[in-house]
Amino acid sequence: xxxxxxxxxxxxxxxxxxxxxxxxANFKLLLGLSAGGLMTDFHRPxxxxxxxxxxxxxxxxxxxxxxxxxxxxxxxxxxxxxAFMTDELLTDLQREAVSIRPNAVRFDEHFLGPGAPIANQxxxxxxxxxxxxxxxxxxxxxxxxxxxxxxxxxxxxAPHIDTDIFSLNVILMLxxxxxxxxxxxxxxxxxxxxxxxxxxxxxxxxxxIMFAGSITHGRKSMKQGESVSILTFGFHPLGI
Amino acid sequence: xxxxxxxxxxxxxxTPHERAGLKLILANAVAESADESFLSDxxxxxxxxxxxxxxxxxxxxxxxxxxxxxxxxxxRPDFITNDVLERLQHEAENCREQAVKFHSHLVVTDAPxxxxxxxxxxxxxxxxxxxxxxxxxGKANYIYYDEEGMGIEPHIDNEDFSLNVILMLxxxxxxSKSALVLYPYNREAEKIFLKPGxxxxxxxxxxxxxxxxxxxxxxxxxxxxxxxxx
Numbered sequence: 001x002x003x004x005x006x007x008x009x010x011x012x013x014x015x016x017x018x019x020x021x022x023x024x025a026n027f028k029l030l031l032g033l034s035a036g037g038l039m040t041d042f043h044r045p046x047x048x049x050x051x052x053x054x055x056x057x058x059x060x061x062x063x064x065x066x067x068x069x070x071x072x073x074x075x076x077x078x079x080x081x082x083a084f085m086t087d088e089l090l091t092d093l094q095r096e097a098v099s100i101r102p103n104a105v106r107f108d109e110h111f112l113g114p115g116a117p118i119a120n121q122x123x124x125x126x127x128x129x130x131x132x133x134x135x136x137x138x139x140x141x142x143x144x145x146x147x148x149x150x151x152x153x154x155x156x157x158a159p160h161i162d163t164d165i166f167s168l169n170v171i172l173m174l175x176x177x178x179x180x181x182x183x184x185x186x187x188x189x190x191x192x193x194x195x196x197x198x199x200x201x202x203x204x205x206x207x208x209i210m211f212a213g214s215i216t217h218g219r220k221s222m223k224q225g226e227s228v229s230i231l232t233f234g235f236h237p238l239g240i
Numbered sequence: 241x242x243x244x245x246x247x248x249x250x251x252x253x254x255t256p257h258e259r260a261g262l263k264l265i266l267a268n269a270v271a272e273s274a275d276e277s278f279l280s281d282x283x284x285x286x287x288x289x290x291x292x293x294x295x296x297x298x299x300x301x302x303x304x305x306x307x308x309x310x311x312x313x314x315x316r317p318d319f320i321t322n323d324v325l326e327r328l329q330h331e332a333e334n335c336r337e338q339a340v341k342f343h344s345h346l347v348v349t350d351a352p353x354x355x356x357x358x359x360x361x362x363x364x365x366x367x368x369x370x371x372x373x374x375x376x377x378g379k380a381n382y383i384y385y386d387e388e389g390m391g392i393e394p395h396i397d398n399e400d401f402s403l404n405v406i407l408m409l410x411x412x413x414x415x416s417k418s419a420l421v422l423y424p425y426n427r428e429a430e431k432i433f434l435k436p437g438x439x440x441x442x443x444x445x446x447x448x449x450x451x452x453x454x455x456x457x458x459x460x461x462x463x464x465x466x467x468x469x470x
Binding site for chain 1 (some may be wrong): 243246247250253255258260261262264265266267268269271272284285287288289290292343393401
């Protein structure tokens with residue numbers, strides 16, 4: 001079964017190479033949608049055709065990009081709190097997030113904050129860009145910074161693949177509140193090909209640099225009384 | 241050449257097992273994005289949905305046998321007499337306690353009475369009269385949806401039920417009734433309501449289909465008989 005998923009993934013990768021750019025984007029979206037359908041409740045199917053299909057999809061998605069050789073098995077290039085993320089900067093970003101929350105727009109299962117000066121400025125800062133390049137290789141900042149709020153029970157994001165704007169996604173945790181359960185229920189999950197999903201816990205101020213256009217990932221939904229605010233920055237990987 | 245046609249050509253280069261994998265991948269993409277508003281939509285999600293639906297229709301070696309909605313027969317066959325129907329209903333009811341839960345429905349496989357129908361000359365004759373070159377796989381399931389919210393998301397069937405013959409045994413409801421939903425390429429989804437004793441035969445490996453969720457106090461019991469192309 002494992003051999004078949006690897007061989008089919010190779011064939012799908014070759015097939016992708018025969019497509020136009022528009023078709024590639026469509027094909028990637030199709031595979032990303034499929035990954036979401038196959039990962040029921042953030043669990044990888046254990047056996048049978050569903051297991052073969054999800055391994056094929058995640059393996060293919062991880063290998064579609066010209067820079068696939070830079071991507072680790074779980075798609076994460078860095079996790080931790082960088083020195084430049086001082087308490088002062090974190091507090092400024094947290095305050096900005098709180099200030100724009102009333103204007104945030106509801107998407108399927110989260111709220112998206114509109115443009116904000118401190119976040120936008122930081123998204124194109126040399127310190128962030130240099131840091132991302134150090135861990136993930138050559139990239140170009142898209143200048144897109146988004147505050148995301150999950151503050152209703154059930155909000156989260158099902159397993160998916162990001163659009164090109166966030167092919168390389170930097171996620172900064174701003175706050176994670178849960179009065180009932182200090183260890184938290186919700187978390188970012190990544191789905192490495194052929195392996196069990198990985199839970200990625202982030203403390204406020206911690207950051208993850210992730211190849212989000214290649215590795216299937218999602219945020220497990222909020223329980224009652226739980227809320228999460230994050231800030232994400234989009235980067236384009238360059239070269240191979 | 242469009243992506244769906246490229247996928248169709250690509251599928252022909254695959255082994256049967258790989259093709260089954262591709263089919264499953266596409267079916268899950270559809271299940272995640274099924275939305276009728278996509279028919280008049282040019283968003284990326286709509287294109288992915290339409291591409292998947294179109295490709296699944298054309299992935300199988302027997303693609304030329306499949307009508308636009310996959311359906312080759314619908315009605316009440318002569319051999320499903322009231323006596324036969326009552327026997328099957330009785331057997332299904334007696335088997336209910338043995339049913340195994342799959343996702344959001346319950347299944348009993350190969351009960352004797354259902355198995356007998358699946359292998360019967362009458363059913364074989366009916367099916368060979370409406371589509372050529374298929375044989376019974378001998379698979380016969382009772383499927384139960386008897387709790388609010390039960391149903392099946394859009395999916396395609398495996399090779400044991402390439403051509404799926406569904407016989408409605410029981411459908412009770414209070415206010416609203418669920419349908420079997422078929423998703424033909426580039427057309428509105430079709431809702432099928434069968435009465436007890438009525439049967440539908442359709443290429444379930446080629447047409448995305450679903451059972452809508454049960455409403456309050458709604459129950460559906462069906463029998464499914466598997467056929468496959470020779």
